[in-house]
Amino acid sequence: MASDPYAALGVARTATDAEIKKAYRGIAKTSHPDLNPDPAAQDRFKAASAAYDLLKDPEQRRRFDAGEIDAQGQERPQQRFYREHAEASGNPYAQGYGFEGDPDLSDVFADLFGRRGAGGFRQGRAGGFDMRGQDYRFSLQVDFMTAAKGGKTRVTLPEGGTLEVSIPKGVRDGQTIRLKGKGGPGAGQGAPGDAYLTISVAAHPEFRREGDDILLTLPISLDEAVLGGTVAAPTIDGPVNLTIPRGATSGQRLRLRGRGINGGDQHVELKIAMPPQVDEDLVRFMQEWRGTHGYDPRRGMKT
Incomplete structure (x- = not known):
């Protein structure tokens, strides 16, 4: 059991009530x-629960800070009523680390698990409880064409x-897809x-992507x-004919309207490629x- 409830929650002794409650929620969530x-996580939760029980009560927190009671909520040994206080029903450390019967903790878990009448934690059924299932989070790599x-x-x-997932057309890198009800039970x-x-x-x-353009x-x-002509240009929907203007140059861009993603365009940047061998006729x-x-x-460039 932690001897310092502030350390058990990871907060400073000057922490506000709101900061203490937030720290407890964070530990409960993990x-x-x-x-x-x-088991180590369970021990941490036990210690945090006991610390929160002590510090959430302003009077008990004041008495602990003043040295009148210890981290277990018991009177210091030199006090004559040590046994009476240790056995009193108000001692938070005489209880377990659950949250049955504590309206404040029920509120904490209702916020934590998202149930305000419809989800998360809810007490009931003779000591049982209802709790929303855990959310799952995945990193999923998809190929360029599936994303497009x-x-x-x-x-x-x-x-x-396994779970079959439909990837929507045009999904972007870093985008998060929510699958409602597909997490833990x-x-x-x-x-x-x-x-x-x-x-x-x-x-x-x-292909490269800029927004909805390819x-x-x-x-x-x-x-x-030099002469221009018509060539086949790849697109995400298959090759199309592209007209090369006479006298085209490397870096010149041509647009294929509507050939991108979700109505975007495809921009084709030309790059002149020399023949694999420069023969004497060409020279x-x-x-x-x-x-x-x-x-x-x-001409005109600064040197």
Whole structure:
């Protein structure tokens, strides 16, 4: 049992009543026996419950701070009525670490588990209780095309089994999807919890995303850049014909309207790719062409 109730709750001796209550709720949320079977967590919850029972009462807190009672709520040994007080019904440490019969703790757990008449913790049924099921949280990676177009995938639940999940069209990286009622089962008549999926979208080798627009870098040949033409450009819905203007240059962007996500566009950035081998015919032609048509694309740049 902790000798310092403030330390058991992780608060300073100057903490307000609201700060003490908030600290207790935080410990209950992670260490309550119904939520965490780890013995160390249960010991922490016992100590926090006892500390909260002591400090939530202004008079008992004053007496503890003044050194009149110890952390167990008992009179200091030098007091003659030590035994009477230790055995009194008002001693919070004579009770267990549950919350039956304590309206203040019932309020804490009602807030903690989200039940104000419809969810979370509720006492009743001859000492039993109803409690909303635990929420599940998952990190789920989906491929680029599934995120863009929607689809289905499966996740494994903590207690075993799988759950089929519908991925909505256009889901974004970092977005959280809520699956109502797909969390842990409730206790008693408590409703099941929810499942929350935080989406991570895997990179695509060709497509990039900006909002609802798709970006694509498209290589074109030297002759396509000079002469123009029609080429096949990939989109998330399959290839489409794209007209390359005569005299196209690397970095130039062309737009495919409505070919993005949810009505967005696809932007195609052109990139001139040289032939795999520069032969003598091309060299000779370019030497002759440069002699009569040479130009400086860097004119005007500061050096």
